[in-house]
Amino acid sequence: MPRIYVHPLPVRIWHWINAAGFVAMLVTGFQIRYIGLFNLMSFRTAVVLHNWIGFVLIGNFFIWLVFYLFTDKIRVYHPELSPMKHFRASFRQAMFYGYGIFKGEPNPHHVSVYQKFNSMQSMSYQVIMLLLVPLQFYTGVLLWDVSRFSGMIDVLGGVRVVDTAHVLIFIFFAGFIPMHIYLATLGHTRIAHIKSMLTGYEEVEDEHSVGG
Numbered sequence: 681m682p683r684i685y686v687h688p689l690p691v692r693i694w695h696w697i698n699a700a701g702f703v704a705m706l707v708t709g710f711q712i713r714y715i716g717l718f719n720l721m722s723f724r725t726a727v728v729l730h731n732w733i734g735f736v737l738i739g740n741f742f743i744w745l746v747f748y749l750f751t752d753k754i755r756v757y758h759p760e761l762s763p764m765k766h767f768r769a770s771f772r773q774a775m776f777y778g779y780g781i782f783k784g785e786p787n788p789h790h791v792s793v794y795q796k797f798n799s800m801q802s803m804s805y806q807v808i809m810l811l812l813v814p815l816q817f818y819t820g821v822l823l824w825d826v827s828r829f830s831g832m833i834d835v836l837g838g839v840r841v842v843d844t845a846h847v848l849i850f851i852f853f854a855g856f857i858p859m860h861i862y863l864a865t866l867g868h869t870r871i872a873h874i875k876s877m878l879t880g881y882e883e884v885e886d887e888h889s890v891g892g
């Protein structure tokens with residue numbers, strides 16, 4: 681099967697540090713928020729780990745951002761279709777995952793160098809990476825030192841508002857990660873996409889994809 685190079689090294693390094701970090705943030709976040717329900721570690725350890733890993737993830741985020749901002753690979757995120765067609769293609773893709781796939785229908789998206797994502801992936805990754813992840817980092821930093829950032833917290837409506845936003849996005853990620861892992865297993869083999877995020881190469885069925 682022909683292979684194409686879809687995930688450059690910086691994206692792969694960012695992705696796996698990010699994945700491990702987010703899982704650790706969920707575990708320590710649960711421990712902090714639901715004391716008593718879990719007893720994996722002490723409250724103090726959970727807070728210290730949550731803060732440190734949080735700052736590592738903020739730094740790591742810039743590997744992804746700077747890579748895309750300064751290379752032409754940002755084209756993988758440019759919609760090639762008009763907004764209406766883009767939404768329709770996302771809907772078609774969602775129908776495939778929710779229904780067509782169980783009937784053995786072919787995937788409506790064909791991977792190529794500059795179209796490694798289907799419309800649904802491209803839209804959801806952009807909302808996640810440009811909105812939800814930065815908001816989570818921002819609210820997290822404010823909550824890390826509430827007295828230092830009290831001015832900003834007051835402007836936003838107080839600690840309760842900032843904390844609620846942080847917890848709501850946390851709940852989103854608790855749902856997103858299992859869904860993302862499930863979708864990542866739907867390649868031509870169970871591990872094909874995961875392998876490609878490790879090696880950089882995705883195996884494609886038609887030769888036309890290779891040139892991109």
Ligand code: HEM
Pocket residue numbers: 687691695698699700702703801805808809857860861863864873874875877
């Ligand atoms: C925990 C285990 C995870 C696994 C097994 C996993 C797997 C994958 C795989 C296989 C891809 C390749 C493209 C695709 O199939 O969509 C991918 C891409 C991506 N993942 Fe994950 N992922 C994980 C965690 C996360 C987390 C926690 C986030 C974000 C908070 C995330 C965000 C992304 C993004 C934004 C991309 C696109 C990267 C790009 O710009 O090229 N992933 N993931």
